[in-house]
Structures are given as structure tokens and as C-alpha cells.
Amino acid sequence: MPTVVTISGSPSVRSRSDGLLRRAVHLLESFGVTIKAFSLADFPAESLLYAHFDHPSIVRLQQAVAEADGLIVSTPVYKSAYSGALKVILDLLPERSLAQHAVLPxxxxxxxxxxxxxxxxxxxxxxxxxxxxxxxxxxxxxxELVWGDNGELVVADDIAARLNTAVARFIAHLPNPGVVQLDPHALNAQIRIGGISV
Ligand SMILES: Cc1cc2nc3c(=O)[nH]c(=O)nc-3n(C[C@H](O)[C@H](O)[C@H](O)COP(=O)(O)O)c2cc1C
Known part of the structure; x- marks a missing residue:
């Protein structure tokens, strides 16, 4: 079965980009993909800011990425770019870390x-x-991403549909997709027909 590492790059506790990521994760897990999730909370701030490549939390991330088939990164846009938090995490990955990986931003x-x-x-x-x-x-x-009364992130239909397709394509591009390898269109249709709620 394929394994996918996720990195949530928002410093916010209640995060829309993280909510979108969790929706993608839910979808992937429903197809048997194993997820190893990382966020800012997994790393001491000093380790990130001072690039402690050998801190156990950083080594855990490096190992997880090395063993994974794919990576999903989520980020808020800050100042017309991705978050600095995501950058300090990505800076700690060795060169060529993603050479065998499909990546979904x-x-x-x-x-x-x-x-x-x-x-x-x-x-x-x-x-x-x-x-x-x-x-x-x-x-x-x-x-397009509104917080509902129950604290759940309500995702606009158009974004939800595009996320389904993106996840289906991502699965199809995993180097080790195993039994979940399917044509992206077929997989997307299966998601819709199955009425999988994520
Ligand atoms: C410091 C800061 C800078 C931001 N800069 C931009 C920006 O340049 N462009 C933009 O479209 N939104 C910008 N935003 C809005 C966020 O990108 C947006 O609210 C995002 O959905 C937050 O994601 P999160 O909830 O996962 O942190 C900024 C927000 C903050 C707090």
C-alpha cells in the first residue's frame, strides 16, 4: 500500500489550508493510502529556526519522507507566497528528497x-x-472555505469537486500505487458514485 506524508504549513490553530488538507487525507485513507501527518506542532521552534537537522523530530520527518511514495503540502498564502513556516520545514529536507515522489500542493x-x-x-x-x-x-x-457552526470547514462544491479530481490524479501518479491504482477519471467517478463524504 502506498504511503503519503502530509505537511501542514499554517501557523494558525484553526486553519483553512489544514482543513483542506484533512479533507484530502480523509479521501486518501478511504482508498487505503497510509498517511504520515506532520505540522508545525511536531517540531520545536528552535529546531526549525536554527536548522537542527539532527533533532529527532526532524529526523522523523526526513525518514518518513524517504520512505513515502508521495507528499502533500498545504499552506496559506502569506505576502503573495507560501508560509515561512512551510519553508523552514522544507529547508530541513535533504537534497533530492522528493526524487521518487508525487507531490500535491x-x-x-x-x-x-x-x-x-x-x-x-x-x-x-x-x-x-x-x-x-x-x-x-x-x-x-x-x-470558498467557510467555518460552519459546528466548527467544521464547509468547502464550496466547486473546490470539493476539484479536490476529488486532484486526489484521484495524485493517487494515479504515486510510484507505488498498489491496489489503488486507477484511471483518475474512473477514480473520480467512483468517488462521486460512492458518495464518499469527506
Ligand atoms: C500574515 C498574513 C499574510 C497574508 N497574506 C495574504 C496574501 O498576500 N494574499 C492572500 O490572498 N491572502 C493573504 N492572507 C490571507 C490568508 O492567506 C488566508 O486567510 C488563508 O486562508 C489562511 O490560511 P490558514 O487558515 O490555513 O492559516 C494573509 C494572512 C496573513 C495572516
Whole structure:
């Protein structure tokens, strides 16, 4: 079975980008993909800021990435780019860390004007890590991701549909997709027909 590492790059406790990531995770898990999830809370701030490559928490991340088939990163747009928090985490990955990986970026922002932030800012970093395959990411604005009364993130239908397709494509591009390997369109149809709620 494939394994996917996720890195949630928002410093916010209640985070839209993390909510989008959790939706993707739910979907992946429903197809039998094993998830190893990381967020800022997993690392001491000093280890990130002073690049303690050998801190146990950093080594855990490096090992998890080395053993994984894919990576999903989520980030808020900060100042027209991805978050600094995500950068300090990615900086601690060794060169060529993503050479065997499919990568799916997810980003949220206040303005639709910054939907290209993933392409012009985050993608070069993933390329520097030699990502084998960078899937077209999902960008959602705050208006499309609204907090419901019960504290759940309500995702606009259009974004939910695009996320389904993106996850299906991501699974199809995993180097070790195992039994979940399916044509992306077939997988997306299966998601819809199955009425999988994520
Ligand atoms: C410090 C800061 C900078 C931001 N800069 C931008 C920006 O340049 N462009 C944009 O569209 N949204 C910007 N935003 C809005 C966030 O990207 C947006 O609210 C996002 O959904 C937050 O994600 P999160 O809840 O996962 O942290 C900024 C927010 C903060 C706190």
C-alpha cells in the first residue's frame, strides 16, 4: 500500500489550508493510502529556526519522507507566497528528497489574485527537492472555505469537486500505487458514485 506524508504549513490553530488538507487525507485513507501527518506542532521552534537537522523530530520527518511514495503540502498564502513556516520545514529536507515522489500542493488565500502563488513560489522549491511529479494543486479562497457552526470547514462544491479530481490524479501518479491504482477519471467517478463524504 502506498504511503503519503502530509505537511501542514499554517501557523494558525484553526486553519483553512489544514482543513483542506484533512479533507484530502480523509479521501486518501478511504482508498487505503497510509498517511504520515506532520505540522508545525511536531517540531520545536528552535529546531526549525536554527536548522537542527539532527533533532529527532526532524529526523522523523526526513525518514518518513524517504520512505513515502508521495507528499502533500498545504499552506496559506502569506505576502503573495507560501508560509515561512512551510519553508523552514522544507529547508530541513535533504537534497533530492522528493526524487521518487508525487507531490500535491494545496493553498488557501484571502484573494483570488494570488492563486498563482503555488506556481511561482512553491513549485520552484519542490523542483529544487527534485520532485518527480508535481500535480496541479488546488487554490481556494476564504470565501470558498467557510467555518460552519459546528466548527467544521464547509468547502464550496466547486473546490470539493476539484479536490476529488486532484486526489484521484495524485493517487494515479504515486510510484507505488498498489491496489489503488486507477484511471483518475474512473477514480473520480467512483468517488462521486460512492458518495464518499469527506
Ligand atoms: C500574515 C498574513 C499574510 C497574508 N497574506 C495574504 C496574501 O498576500 N494574499 C492572500 O490572498 N491572502 C493573504 N492572507 C490571507 C490568508 O492567506 C488566508 O486567510 C488563508 O486562508 C489562511 O490560511 P490558514 O487558515 O490555513 O492559516 C494573509 C494572512 C496573513 C495572516
Amino acid at each position: 494545496l493553498a488557501t488565500g484571502g484573494s483570488p489574485a494570488h492563486m498563482l502563488a503555488v506556481d511561482y513560489a512553491l513549485q520552484p522549491v519542490l523542483t529544487a527537492l527534485k520532485a518527480r511529479h508535481i500535480l496541479g494543486g488546488i487554490y481556494a479562497t476564504d470565501k
